[in-house]
Amino acid sequence: MNLLIKGGHILDPSQGLDAIGDLYIVEGKITWVEPLKEKRPLGKFAVIPASGLLVCPGFVDLHCHLRQPGYEDKETIASGTRAAAKGGFTTLCCMPNTKPPVDSQAVVEYVQRTAHTEGVVRVYPIGCISKGLKGEELAEMGELAAAGVMAYSDDGQPVTSSRLMRHALEYSLAFGRPIIDHCEDKALSADGAMNEGWVATRLGLKGIPAAAEEAIVARDIALAELTGACLHIAHVSTAGSVDLLRRAKDKGLAVTAEVTPHHLTLTEERVMGFSTQTAHHTASALWYDTNAKVNPPLRSEKDRQALLEALKDDTIDAIATDHAPHTIVDKLCEFDAAAFGISGLETALGCLLSLVHSGQLDLKLLISKLTWEPVRILEIKKASLFPTSPLPWGLGTLQMGAPGDVTIFDPSKEWVVNPNTFASKGKNTPWAGCQLKGQVMATVVAGNLAYRDDSLRLEGQSA
Amino acid sequence: MSEKIIMSETEIKRALTRIAHEIVERNKGCEDLVFVGMQTRGLPLAQRLAAQIEAFEAVPVPVGSLDISFYRDDLASLDLRHIVQRTDIPVHISGKRLVLVDDVLFTGRSIRAALDALIDFGRPRDIQLMVLVDRGHRQLPIRADYVGKNIPTSIQEDIQVRLKEIDGRDEVALIFGEQT
Amino acid sequence: MRTNSLIKMERHHIIDLDDFSQEEIALIFATTDAMKEILSREIRRVPTLRGKTIVTLFYEPSTRTRVSFELAAKNLGADVVNVTSSTASVAKGESIIDTMRTLEALGADVIVIRHFQSGVPCLMAQHLQISVINAGDGCHAHPSQALLDLYTIREKLGHIEGLKVVIVGDILHSRVARSNIWGLSAMGAQVVLCGPPTLIPQELRRPQPLKGGECPFPPLTIQENLDRALEEADVVMVLRLQKERQEGGLLPSLREYIQLYQLNSARLSRAHLHALVMHPGPMNEGIEITPEVAHGPQSVVEDQVTNGVAVRMALLYMVTGGKG
Secondary structure (H helix, E strand, C coil), rough: EEEEEEEEEEEEEEEEEEEEEEEECCCCCCCCEEECCCCCCCCCCEEEECCCCCEEEEEEEEEEEEEEEECCCCCCHHHHHHHHHHHEEEEEEEECCCCCCCCCCCHHHHHHHHHHCCCCCEEEEEEEHHCCCCCCCCHHHHHHHHHHCCCHHHCCCCCCCCCHCCCCCHCCCCCCCCCECCCCCCHHHCCCCEECCCCHHCCCCEEHHHHHHHHHHHHHHHHHHHHHCCCCEEECCHHCCCCCHHHHHHHHEEEEHHHHHHHHHHHHHHHHHCCEEEECCCCCHHHHHHHCCCCCCCHHHHHHHHHHHHHHHHHCCCCCCEEEEEEEEHHHHCCCCCCCCCCCCCCCHHHHHHHHHHCCCCCHHHHHHCCCHHHHHCCCCCCCCCCCCCCCCCCCCCCCEEEEEEEEEEEEEECCCCCCHHHHHCCCCCCCCEEEEEEEEEEEECCCEEEECCCCCEEEEEE | CEEEEEEEEHHHHHHHHHHHHHHHHCCCCCCEEEEEECCCCHHHHHHHHHHHHHHHHHCCEEEEEECCCHCCCHHHHCCCCCCCCCCCCCCCCCCCCEEEEEEEEECHHHHHHHHHHCCCCCCCCCCEEEEEEEECCCCCCCCEEEEECCCCCCCCCEEEEHHHHHHHHEEEHHHHECCC | CCCCCCCCCCCCECCCCCCCCCCHHHHHHHHHHHHHHHHHHCCCCCCCCCEEEEEEEECCHHHHHHHHHHHHHHHHEEEEEEEECCCCCCCCCCCCHHHHHHHHCCCCCCEEEEECCCCCHHHHHHHHCCEEEEEEEECCCCHHHHHHHHHHHHHCCCCCCCEEEEECCCCCCCCCHHHHHHHHHCCCCCCEEECCCHEEEEEHHHCCCCHHHCCHHHHHEEECCHHHHCCCCCCEEEECCCHHHHHHCCCCCCCHHHHHCCCCCHHHHCCCCEEEEEEECCCCCCCCCCHHHCCCECCHHHHHHHHHHHHHHHHHHHHCCCCC
């Protein structure tokens, strides 16, 4: 099916495109975008009326957990990709902490095959750094690259051994693919359940100090400098990490970083029922809300401000959801016993747009951090082995010939978050019951509709 | 809501004087007599009776106070802004002749609760009941031994006893709704 | 700091003292006075809660708190069922939500919960219709202990406002300290925290307000030097030192703790002559407190235990009443 997206506000930060007009997708590729002078393509088109809507490249999520294989009760590739489509994401990079973990060609191919048959958006598995995620020996990173991974991570766990981290970075040089680290000094964060600070002290919960993240960010940056390899810091959450990253970038190191929508919009006070949106004490019903339990934890307002600044000055390159779905049983329990994580794909756009609506973030910058900038992080640099990227050319852009991946959203449509209507199996969201402004109306992957809001009607047109 | 004064200060005084004599007469003196005033307005009434008897018998009669909150059968409808008041039974009550004193006798449920409470303090020889006003509508087989005034009321009406010690003046008012 | 000027008298649950007003605490005192009168009788029992079932659900061993609640409930004529982690499925695998829903379905009217993890009573209150009383959760709160401490101070010294109260020991892990901070501050006392820096939360050293202008904690003073902290003190609350703290690396040795933070007669003499010595128990005599002080003329430890029953009777009465 060829698609004509008609009359929308087209935004593509990769080429500075900001125009009202039409966009054509023929045979799964972008073929004509306003304000192109050339002749429009002819033929039969399904038309998406996009007047008053924003039309941008499909969002790319660098960091999510699809849980399959092994934890299908939390999420499957089928449910996770549908959640992605509903949230406007057309490409997912999924973390390898499955059971078994993605540390062999067989598991990579299993994920790719399942995504192909059951998924509705593009899925690219990230491979393990260490065999079995044990943090002891390097995984067969060459085999993984050959099978199609474009990055390595032991996410969920930090690479505790500095020596192993050094070797991982060194070894990755042959493949030009980044090492993504979940930065946490486990000795410092031990048994912590939330940010170390006032709220933890008041609630009597053990805290995870900011230093637990910063110590490992500092170590990893030093090792990136030592090895010259590409390092990507996952889910940066503290002002201190931002400072370290800024200095690393000033030095010209190959270091990139991502931040999550929840760290940009919520603070530790949410564990007591406060939120930045409402700024008032909602109800004791939200005290010890396990849906606000996430790792790294929600931090202080000072940290949140620093993360926003870092996003604006490109110290932080991209926004990634760290979508971490869990079952109700994982969350409906004692705070200390509850699983860490937020099911974030379906609320990401809505809560990020709250930053735009309140003037804290520029819309173009936001779209850029969700589209071509994450793709740039995954570009393969100077690889002497397996130099072909599994990612198609032009991903995250609306350039001619790029994949026909488009997200169409209404920036001012208000909706109330109801986890029961999530496509994700993970209903664990701290935004349940919150009103968000900005909703995805349609998500197009390779020219096919992966998601369409009920209120959006397609029309036919031939020219 | 409107109200009508149905006992004046003088009438209350007269009633108490008469009852003080009735109590002494019926108990053939005041040996072993103990007054127990129910919180809140039974207590000053008990103190006044004891003072009168002391005046004409020249014998002090011990006065205790009793709060029945913990013996009520309607805990669920209790207004917790109500502060539980002092219970103080100054003598051992076993073998004593107790006169329980309250302002208004209505359903009889408070008296039932008071009887249960008193039994927890010991085994008195007998328990007599004095009330300033009996307004009828009993729900339990309880009657008063000494009554200041019988005032037949309708169930919608209310009786308010006001005493100097608490309310600044002595009177009994009948509270009734607007006539329709 | 407190936005509610109205007294919230009708409380369904008792989780912590952080939202109790001075008026409400005064009302609890008045009710406790009435309960003490019952305790002074020959037959210490009234039928107030006849037909009610109180379940004590203890995931952490604590004989004194459990027995105190049990006696309180029985004195009010309630039926009491005790569930402890050694007698029930509570230890092994059964989810706490299941356990609490089962107890509710079985007909409990009030659950008295003790748990080693912070927030469990809050979780129960969010999911149950019946009343929940927190008998101590993790490092979070122990409201009945703080109330009995406050009641004992008022009973012995006549008032609480303006008193200097020193809390000594492991503040970091102490739910007793946290609840007392709220209660003492509501009653107008000046609270001084004293202990080794590793056992005092970092945040308490640098006050900073939360959003919405609400202070996360009442004003506090921190003083690492016990001798100095005790000067002019009216009340000294000594906390139990868990011996595991040394193994956790928070203390170099018990010996050093004793040297620096043990309450002994010489140190106590720096406080006012009338100063009360309190301890939530059980005491490690010879560690945080010397036996002479623990059983000396200024110690009110036994009064605390007696008042504990009366305070818990008042709490049970208050959560079961007024549900018309």
